[in-house]
Amino acid sequence: MAPIGIKDVARHAGVSVGTVSNVLNRPALVSAETGVRVRRAIDELGFVRNDAARQLRVGHSTTIGLVVLDIGNPFFAEIARGAEDAADLAGHSVILGNSDENANREGAYLDLFEEQRVRGVLISPIGDVTDRLSRLRRHGTRAVLVDRSGEGTGVSSVSVDDVAGGYLAVKHLLELGRRRIAYLGAQFEIRQVTDRLDGARRAVAEVPGASLEVVTASGLSVVDGRDAGEQLVQRPPRQRPDAMFTANDVLAVGVLQAFVMTGRVRVPDDIALVGYDDIDFASATVVPLTSVRQPSRLLGETALQIMLEELGDPTLAPRNVVFTPELIVRSSTVSPTMSHSPDPHEGARS
Amino acid sequence: MAPIGIKDVARHAGVSVGTVSNVLNRPALVSAETGVRVRRAIDELGFVRNDAARQLRVGHSTTIGLVVLDIGNPFFAEIARGAEDAADLAGHSVILGNSDENANREGAYLDLFEEQRVRGVLISPIGDVTDRLSRLRRHGTRAVLVDRSGEGTGVSSVSVDDVAGGYLAVKHLLELGRRRIAYLGAQFEIRQVTDRLDGARRAVAEVPGASLEVVTASGLSVVDGRDAGEQLVQRPPRQRPDAMFTANDVLAVGVLQAFVMTGRVRVPDDIALVGYDDIDFASATVVPLTSVRQPSRLLGETALQIMLEELGDPTLAPRNVVFTPELIVRSSTVSPTMSHSPDPHEGARS
DNA sequence: ATACTCTTGTGAAACGATTCAAAAACGGTC
DNA sequence: GACCGTTTTTGAATCGTTTCACAAGAGTAT
Numbered sequence: 001m002a003p004i005g006i007k008d009v010a011r012h013a014g015v016s017v018g019t020v021s022n023v024l025n026r027p028a029l030v031s032a033e034t035g036v037r038v039r040r041a042i043d044e045l046g047f048v049r050n051d052a053a054r055q056l057r058v059g060h061s062t063t064i065g066l067v068v069l070d071i072g073n074p075f076f077a078e079i080a081r082g083a084e085d086a087a088d089l090a091g092h093s094v095i096l097g098n099s100d101e102n103a104n105r106e107g108a109y110l111d112l113f114e115e116q117r118v119r120g121v122l123i124s125p126i127g128d129v130t131d132r133l134s135r136l137r138r139h140g141t142r143a144v145l146v147d148r149s150g151e152g153t154g155v156s157s158v159s160v161d162d163v164a165g166g167y168l169a170v171k172h173l174l175e176l177g178r179r180r181i182a183y184l185g186a187q188f189e190i191r192q193v194t195d196r197l198d199g200a201r202r203a204v205a206e207v208p209g210a211s212l213e214v215v216t217a218s219g220l221s222v223v224d225g226r227d228a229g230e231q232l233v234q235r236p237p238r239q240r241p242d243a244m245f246t247a248n249d250v251l252a253v254g255v256l257q258a259f260v261m262t263g264r265v266r267v268p269d270d271i272a273l274v275g276y277d278d279i280d281f282a283s284a285t286v287v288p289l290t291s292v293r294q295p296s297r298l299l300g301e302t303a304l305q306i307m308l309e310e311l312g313d314p315t316l317a318p319r320n321v322v323f324t325p326e327l328i329v330r331s332s333t334v335s336p337t338m339s340h341s342p343d344p345h346e347g348a349r350s
Numbered sequence: 351m352a353p354i355g356i357k358d359v360a361r362h363a364g365v366s367v368g369t370v371s372n373v374l375n376r377p378a379l380v381s382a383e384t385g386v387r388v389r390r391a392i393d394e395l396g397f398v399r400n401d402a403a404r405q406l407r408v409g410h411s412t413t414i415g416l417v418v419l420d421i422g423n424p425f426f427a428e429i430a431r432g433a434e435d436a437a438d439l440a441g442h443s444v445i446l447g448n449s450d451e452n453a454n455r456e457g458a459y460l461d462l463f464e465e466q467r468v469r470g471v472l473i474s475p476i477g478d479v480t481d482r483l484s485r486l487r488r489h490g491t492r493a494v495l496v497d498r499s500g501e502g503t504g505v506s507s508v509s510v511d512d513v514a515g516g517y518l519a520v521k522h523l524l525e526l527g528r529r530r531i532a533y534l535g536a537q538f539e540i541r542q543v544t545d546r547l548d549g550a551r552r553a554v555a556e557v558p559g560a561s562l563e564v565v566t567a568s569g570l571s572v573v574d575g576r577d578a579g580e581q582l583v584q585r586p587p588r589q590r591p592d593a594m595f596t597a598n599d600v601l602a603v604g605v606l607q608a609f610v611m612t613g614r615v616r617v618p619d620d621i622a623l624v625g626y627d628d629i630d631f632a633s634a635t636v637v638p639l640t641s642v643r644q645p646s647r648l649l650g651e652t653a654l655q656i657m658l659e660e661l662g663d664p665t666l667a668p669r670n671v672v673f674t675p676e677l678i679v680r681s682s683t684v685s686p687t688m689s690h691s692p693d694p695h696e697g698a699r700s
Numbered sequence: 701a702t703a704c705t706c707t708t709g710t711g712a713a714a715c716g717a718t719t720c721a722a723a724a725a726c727g728g729t730c
Numbered sequence: 731g732a733c734c735g736t737t738t739t740t741g742a743a744t745c746g747t748t749t750c751a752c753a754a755g756a757g758t759a760t
Contacts, residue, residue: 003409003489005716016740021718031738046485051465052411053717055402056745059353063462071430071446077422084448088455093462096421096446098434105438112413112443115401135396139353222630253634260634280572281631284607288636355746366710371748381708403746406715703760710753716745723740729733 004047013041024049055117060140063093064307065113067106067123068146069190070220071098073250075277075296076124079146082300083122090308092119101187101220103127114139120307122146122300127189130155142310146303147294148191149320156310156318158303162192165292165325166199169245169274170212172290172327174203176334178243178272179210184228184255185247186217193220193247196276200245213241217251225254233262242271243333249275249282249291256332260286273332288330295323354397363391374399405467410490413443414657415463417456417473418496419540420570421448423600425627425646426474429496432650433472440658442469451537451570453477464489470657472496472650477539480505492660496653497644498541499670506660506668508653512542515642515675516549519595519624520562522640522677524553526684528593528622529560534578534605535597536567543570543597546626550595563591567601575604583612592621593683599625599632599641606682610636623682638680645673 010017015034022030023038030038041047055061066083068076080096087094095118097109103126110132113121121136121143123129130153133143143155150157173181183200185193197214204212217228225246232240232255246252252275259265267273267287275282278293302321310316360367365388372380373388380388391397405411416433418426430446437444445468447459453476460482463471471486471493473479480503483493493505500507523531533550535543547564554562567578575596582590582605596602602625609615617623617637625632628643652671660666 003716006718007716017717018719018740018742019738022739025718029738034738046488048461048464048489050406050467050716052402052405052467053715053745056400056406056716056747057718059745061402071421072424072427074422074424077427080421080448081450084450084455088458093447093458095462096448097443098430098446100431100434105434108438108443111398112445114398117400117402138396139398222634253631257634281603281635284572284603284610284635285631286634286636286638353746356748357746367747368710368712368749369708372709375748379708384708400746403715404748406717406746407748409715701760703758705756705758707756708754710751712750714749715747719744720742721740723738725738726736728735730731 004045005050006047008045009038009041009047012045013038060117060119063095063116063118064120064122064304065097065109065116065118066094066146067097067099067109067113067121067125069099069101069124069126071096072221073248073277074279074281075248075294078279078296079124079300079303082297083304084300086301086304092308094122094304099126101126101190107132110136114141117141120144120311122303122307124148126187142307142314144303144307144310147299149322150318151320154318156306156320158299158306158321158323160294160299160323160325162195162325163199163202165276165294166196166245167203168199168325168327169196169276169292170200170203172329172333173243173245173272173274174207174210176243176272179207180213180241180243181210182213182215182232182241182244183247184215184217184225184244184251186220186224186251188216196245196247220248220251222250222254222257225251226258227254229255229258230262233258233264237270240265240271243273244271245274245276247276249277249279249289251275252289252291252332253281253285256285256287256289268331268333268335275332278328282328283330285332287332290330290333291328293326293328299323354395355400356397358395359388359391359397362395363388410467410469413445413466413468414470414472414654415447415459415466415468416444416496417447417449417459417463417471417475419449419451419474419476421446422571423598423627424629424631425598425644428646429474429650429653432647433654434650436651436654436658442658444472444654449476451476451540457482460486464491467491470494470661472653472657474498476537492657492664494653494657494660497649499672500668501670504668506656506670508649508656508671508673510644510649510673510675512545512675513549513552515626515644516546516595517553518549518675518677519546519626519642520550520553522679522683523593523595523622523624524557524560526593526622529557530563530591530593531560532563532565532582532591532594533597534565534567534575534594534601536570536574536601538566546595546597570598570601572600572604572607575601576608577604579605579608580612583608583614587620590615590621593623594621595624597626599627599629599639601625602639602641602682603631603635606635606637606639618681618683618685625682628678632678633680635682637682640680640683641678643676643678649673
């Protein structure tokens with residue numbers, strides 16, 4: 001009934017506790033014969049090491065915490081997968097916290113990870129977390145920002161150039177002759193959302209006669225996109241934009257649902273649509289979605305690798321890796337019947 | 351430089367360590383004036399409680415571990431969200447592990463959670479984990495199965511009747527006159543996959559002349575579905591099924607991509623398609639997807655609630671909650687032009 | 701003044717692993 | 731069998747909290 005400890009194992013195997021610990025942590029130090037005996041005792045008693053005690057002694061845990069904005073967004077799910085794969089290879093574990101775009105919850109997970117003295121924290125933050133992160137470092141916990149630049153904050157980061165991505169998307173729309181562009185976003189305290197808007201602004205500024213309207217959704221999920229889309233459909237046709245760029249694919253999917261269900265807006269004829277992230281589902285939507293692709297999995301992998309390097313050598317200067325996004329053109333902006341040259345990417349993909 | 355402990359706080363505030371601990375854990379026992387002084391000391395020193403030490407003393411942690419099959423599948427993401435929301439309300443934290451349909455990784459997360467002495471474990475398992483779970487209980491860690499019945503194993507569970515779901519899906523296809531049904535699955539050691547197949551079999555058995563072909567994909571992701579779809583397109587048209595039921599929506603999306611890209615299979619005319627889970631994206635696909643809806647978020651919430659109840663009263667008998675799935679008909683089986691009565695659900699949803 | 705209650709604060713023991721200096725066991729040489 | 735170097739094992743000290751029996755102080759009633 002009483003929990004089995006290392007002492008019980010020691011007694012059962014007829015050795016001292018130190019030896020059991022050695023079997024667990026430095027098997028090279030212990031003779032083969034003793035090792036076998038101890039391991040058998042462990043199995044027979046069903047002993048499981050108490051990580052709290054271990055952690056207390058050695059000063060830190062062996063896990064790495066990851067806090068993402070929204071695990072329901074496949075983009076972040078991919079990041080998580082990338083991080084897990086990289087951690088797995090190095091024999092580490094990743095535990096995941098989902099802030100759900102909620103600053104309180106983000107804070108709660110950071111508190112939790114801090115109390116747990118995790119080895120490192122990977123985070124795609126909502127607002128500004130630099131002071132939280134520098135406090136973490138005082139406890140010896142390194143942090144790496146994911147999908148957000150840490151330039152100038154002294155924290156390492158792995159990100160994608162969102163301004164460039166926004167520019168890419170809207171430039172494309174403008175080149176197609178669209179002039180009344182709308183940007184659909186939400187939670188503008190999230191940097192990605194505003195950076196993409198900045199990129200959009202920049203592109204619009206280059207074309208005389210082009211205008212940019214900013215539309216605010218109530219969140220960044222599919223339903224929020226659908227709601228925003230329905231609002232838009234309500235407007236008299238003349239007041240609708242002729243192109244829309246959304247802060248992410250999930251929103252775009254929602255918008256598409258609204259447009260298609262009501263049947264009053266044709267994509268791309270009436271409104272051309274560009275999403276962001278190029279999630280797996282983007283190419284399977286009613287009208288396949290033009291999107292800005294980010295190397296999501298690579299983002300997670302790279303973040304974890306930087307983390308491991310920093311743990312290996314804590315004196316390492318912070319690094320800020322920035323990837324470049326890529327525009328993937330599909331039917332939501334260029335109707336296949338328009339014969340504007342077939343989508344090269346789609347072909348390459350199959 | 352040295353880490354700040356409760357002793358430092360005590361010295362700085364001019365009280366004993368016991369008092370600091372009381373401020374932290376039983377504020378009622380300490381006078382208002384002292385409380386303020388201690389809290390100020392905590393802030394000034396930037397003290398953060400070491401959870402390992404706390405855990406060591408009290409015997410268990412305060413977090414709940416959740417292991418899901420595939421966090422990239424929005425269905426599981428919703429489960430996680432439901433569990434998190436419920437935990438949040440009760441002041442608990444959920445940490446997430448993603449087994450990625452990999453038994454080793456599942457085992458690694460269970461080990462980790464066991465060593466961490468988490469308060470409870472929520473798991474959607476791959477194979478049979480009953481002995482792992484009973485060992486957990488010996489450490490005082492309760493477990494609740496999610497999306498998998500624990501009937502007969504003595505473990506609580508929250509699940510959806512997958513046999514009924516499979517039956518529902520294939521019955522629908524048969525009622526539409528389809529006879530050559532294919533079931534697309536993968537990882538048949540996962541119970542959900544085989545239960546849905548069993549339901550399909552049952553429906554097929556009721557209709558003379560109907561046949562069921564089982565197709566095995568290499569995994570349960572979008573790409574795996576696409577690969578399987580492409581295989582199917584290779585076949586001479588006569589050897590293709592006239593209806594397909596997939597183990598989940600993610601696979602169905604992949605299949606749809608393959609069919610649409612190659613342009614050689616029309617949905618639903620040539621092949622009618624039914625998915626499973628009714629994820630948010632299902633209604634936004636090229637051809638909106640008929641699917642079997644499960645109350646995903648509710649699944650997560652309920653699982654966590656059962657967990658909390660069991661923690662509150664460990665003598666409670668295990669409970670096995672089973673929800674009933676619901677068929678959502680969309681264009682991937684009933685073409686809107688066929689005027690087979692419009693989809694009532696779609697309307698209700700907007 | 702004494703006894704009693706009630707509130708607040710104290711400090712040493714305990715949790716279960718790891719670590720490390722020192723002891724023991726072993727094997728080979730002379 | 732004494733000596734030396736190497737390998738293996740030992741066990742007490744330690745990590746930072748929580749807990750709990752106890753003490754000190756402040757009222758109150760007698």
